[in-house]
Amino acid sequence: MDNRGCYSEEQAEKLSFIKQNEITIADIMNSEIPMKDKRWWFINACEMTTKNRIDLALILARVVLPIYENKYPNDKRVRECLDAIDDFNAGKITRDDLLAKRRDAAYAADAADADADADAAAAAYAVAYGAYAADAADAAAYAADADAADAAYKKAFITAVIKFFEDNKINLN
Numbered sequence: 001m002d003n004r005g006c007y008s009e010e011q012a013e014k015l016s017f018i019k020q021n022e023i024t025i026a027d028i029m030n031s032e033i034p035m036k037d038k039r040w041w042f043i044n045a046c047e048m049t050t051k052n053r054i055d056l057a058l059i060l061a062r063v064v065l066p067i068y069e070n071k072y073p074n075d076k077r078v079r080e081c082l083d084a085i086d087d088f089n090a091g092k093i094t095r096d097d098l099l100a101k102r103r104d105a106a107y108a109a110d111a112a113d114a115d116a117d118a119d120a121a122a123a124a125y126a127v128a129y130g131a132y133a134a135d136a137a138d139a140a141a142y143a144a145d146a147d148a149a150d151a152a153y154k155k156a157f158i159t160a161v162i163k164f165f166e167d168n169k170i171n172l173n
Helices: 009-013 025-029 035-044 050-071 077-089 095-114 118-128 133-145 151-168
Strands: none
Touching (some): 025 035, 025 151, 050 077, 050 095, 050 118, 050 151, 077 095, 077 118, 095 118
């Protein structure tokens, strides 16, 4: 009950997983709660380091990248940004090179937003700002839960979160 977020005690009591002796991230991610609330739990109620948050944000950005690429198949700026993050982390490019790719991806997100395609913009935003874990995870969760996102994106998002937590042995607080 200490980590119920904005849920009242009464609302929390109705959740399918709340009466279990032990609650896992899989219980939460596979539950009936909305994606935005699932995101709150894995960002705010889990023992994650800053590096964990960044790594997870990048994984989730890759999950929702196809939402953007399906809408804008000829625009490579968003994918190039993710590749640049990998290259930067591997010491292959400079910080200035990375910032240029992020700026390009941010422009892609702005263009999608101007095109009234919030889902694709959220996916692009998740990539462009992948190193800012909470914001990127928010954007990825929004993109995965958007009307245009089919069940495959939601399932891939949930699967990626669960796998990340299991692989990194991260627990709920």
